[in-house]
Amino acid sequence: MRPARALIDLQALRHNYRIAREVTGAKALAVIKADAYGHGAVRCAQALQAEADGFAVACIEEALELRAAGIQSPVLLLEGFFEADELALIVEHDLWCVVHSLWQLEAIEQAALSKPLTVWLKLDSGMHRVGLHPKDYPAAYQRLLASGKVAEIVLMSHFARADELHAQSSAEQVAVFEAARQGLAAEVSLRNSPAVLGWPEIKSDWVRPGIMLYGATPFEEANAVAERLQPVMTLESKVISVRELPAGEPIGYGARFITDKPMRIGVVAMGYADGYPRQAPTGTPVLVAGKLSRLLGRVSMDMLCIDLTDVPEAGLGSTVELWGKNILASDVAKCADTIPYQIFCNLRRVPRLYSEG
Numbered sequence: 638m639r640p641a642r643a644l645i646d647l648q649a650l651r652h653n654y655r656i657a658r659e660v661t662g663a664k665a666l667a668v669i670k671a672d673a674y675g676h677g678a679v680r681c682a683q684a685l686q687a688e689a690d691g692f693a694v695a696c697i698e699e700a701l702e703l704r705a706a707g708i709q710s711p712v713l714l715l716e717g718f719f720e721a722d723e724l725a726l727i728v729e730h731d732l733w734c735v736v737h738s739l740w741q742l743e744a745i746e747q748a749a750l751s752k753p754l755t756v757w758l759k760l761d762s763g764m765h766r767v768g769l770h771p772k773d774y775p776a777a778y779q780r781l782l783a784s785g786k787v788a789e790i791v792l793m794s795h796f797a798r799a800d801e802l803h804a805q806s807s808a809e810q811v812a813v814f815e816a817a818r819q820g821l822a823a824e825v826s827l828r829n830s831p832a833v834l835g836w837p838e839i840k841s842d843w844v845r846p847g848i849m850l851y852g853a854t855p856f857e858e859a860n861a862v863a864e865r866l867q868p869v870m871t872l873e874s875k876v877i878s879v880r881e882l883p884a885g886e887p888i889g890y891g892a893r894f895i896t897d898k899p900m901r902i903g904v905v906a907m908g909y910a911d912g913y914p915r916q917a918p919t920g921t922p923v924l925v926a927g928k929l930s931r932l933l934g935r936v937s938m939d940m941l942c943i944d945l946t947d948v949p950e951a952g953l954g955s956t957v958e959l960w961g962k963n964i965l966a967s968d969v970a971k972c973a974d975t976i977p978y979q980i981f982c983n984l985r986r987v988p989r990l991y992s993e994g
């Protein structure tokens with residue numbers, strides 16, 4: 638059996654969820670869209686359901702997967718419905734629904750619903766992706782109430798730059814939000830992971846932690862709360878071949894690395910088809926036989942090469958951690974010029990093995 642695998646520590650997931658609640662004192666929707674950022678949405682939901690206030694996903698397909706697996710907690714559709722005919726299923730399966738556009742509001746007004754909805758009414762407070770314009774926001778709220786189709790409304794917005802701890806932008810977005818929601822008596826949800834970890838002063842009855850649940854920091858800089866997170870996923874494999882090369886020999890596609898001295902090279906069963914980033918350059922950290930080492934040359938589809946020169950105890954069959962408790966996914970992401978969100982979501986082909994930690 639190919640030795641590549643992703644170990645998922647569900648105890649760490651719960652630990653991180655508790656931190657989101659503890660540091661905010663808020664209710665927390667665990668964001669498990671995109672198959673829980675590659676960690677497996679159903680297993681993550683099962684691990685959290687006894688304590689989570691609810692879950693958030695990107696679309697009804699993801700929500701129905703949770704319901705089919707028996708998850709009965711509240712589930713929020715972060716983009717609401719994409720077509721009005723999803724409303725019947727939203728009601729049937731008791732899903733909560735973001736309304737981010739006027740066409741969705743109109744669809745709710747016109748729908749015949751057997752039960753009233755819970756709507757999270759989204760304001761565009763400055764990110765300019767989705768959300769209602771501030772001038773339309775109070776009226777949209779009143780129309781939802783007047784429609785008779787809605788039992789409960791939560792007021793929400795989303796930050797564009799909460800991961801930049803010195804940017805003014807989040808405070809400006811909060812000001813736009815506060816102005817737009819003047820006089821509307823409803824709960825509020827603003828904070829994603831970077832805002833949970835880095836912006837304690839922002840009030841939010843509900844928080845929406847995603848990446849922090851999986852134990853990765855959204856920040857470039859150090860952050861005291863992020864230090865307390867525990868990585869949930871360990872991506873590991875084994876050395877399947879070892880060779881000793883003299884100086885001056887090329888390694889892998891494109892000869893992107895040339896030995897600069899006599900070297901010992903390990904080939905690892907892990908490649909970009911597993912989701913390991915092809916952009917990761919020579920020098921990207923790996924852990925082999927418990928020691929820090931580095932990637933060499935280009936990542937192939939199914940294999941990559943690492944430096945065993947200074948790790949004589951490593952050899953055929955040695956375990957290699959690509960990211961996890963020792964090699965942070967955020968550090969690998971930075972080497973590959975991307976973010977931990979993307980390297981988690983890209984995980985493919987690798988079997989996921991779950992443990993309670």
Ligand SMILES: *Cc1c(COP(=O)(O)O)cnc(C)c1O
Binds near residue numbers: 849855
């Ligand atoms: C994905 C998402 C989140 C979670 O973001 P993280 O940065 O992973 O915490 C929160 N809110 C909305 C609207 C999202 O789309």
